[in-house]
Amino acid sequence: MTTPLMPKATAVWLIDNTALTFDQIALFCGLHPLEVKGIANGDVAQGIKGMDPISNGQLTRSEIERCQEDPTSELQIADSKREIPAGKPRKTTKYTPLSKRQERPDAIAWLVRNHAELRDSEISRLVGTTKPTIQSIRDRSHWNISNITPTDPVTLGLCTQIELDEIVAKAARREQRPQADE
Numbered sequence: 058m059t060t061p062l063m064p065k066a067t068a069v070w071l072i073d074n075t076a077l078t079f080d081q082i083a084l085f086c087g088l089h090p091l092e093v094k095g096i097a098n099g100d101v102a103q104g105i106k107g108m109d110p111i112s113n114g115q116l117t118r119s120e121i122e123r124c125q126e127d128p129t130s131e132l133q134i135a136d137s138k139r140e141i142p143a144g145k146p147r148k149t150t151k152y153t154p155l156s157k158r159q160e161r162p163d164a165i166a167w168l169v170r171n172h173a174e175l176r177d178s179e180i181s182r183l184v185g186t187t188k189p190t191i192q193s194i195r196d197r198s199h200w201n202i203s204n205i206t207p208t209d210p211v212t213l214g215l216c217t218q219i220e221l222d223e224i225v226a227k228a229a230r231r232e233q234r235p236q237a238d239e
Contacts, residue, residue: 060134082132
């Protein structure tokens, strides 16, 4: 079961307009029973306008009546009349916390040494760095090259093992293609 669109506003409306128990409202709205009691007392959710779950299709009047007659039954959210498509996850630049930024060159050095088949763009996407940084580590001209110790990026927490495996497998497939043509 999913919770209603605006749980507190729905709880306010259900408290004001129905004879449902606090437990029923709390269970339906995904709130704690004490929070629902606080809404009823006016301590919580002051100024929140109640939202009618019947008019927006989240509940039916018959469902409310059924639960008012039997205080032990649970409200069931109504099936949506329209299918709302899930949004595509947006690709964003990978943020690395300040505490992990000094570890990036270690991860790049490990990737360059252990997975030479990876392109700079793949390493950049995986670790969240720039191509000039990768190139400076490849040709050993990085300003801090003497202190860089190659370390697995998964161990450092810069990527997941699944992400690393996917990129390495993709690079391995790319390496196999030219050999198949010969």
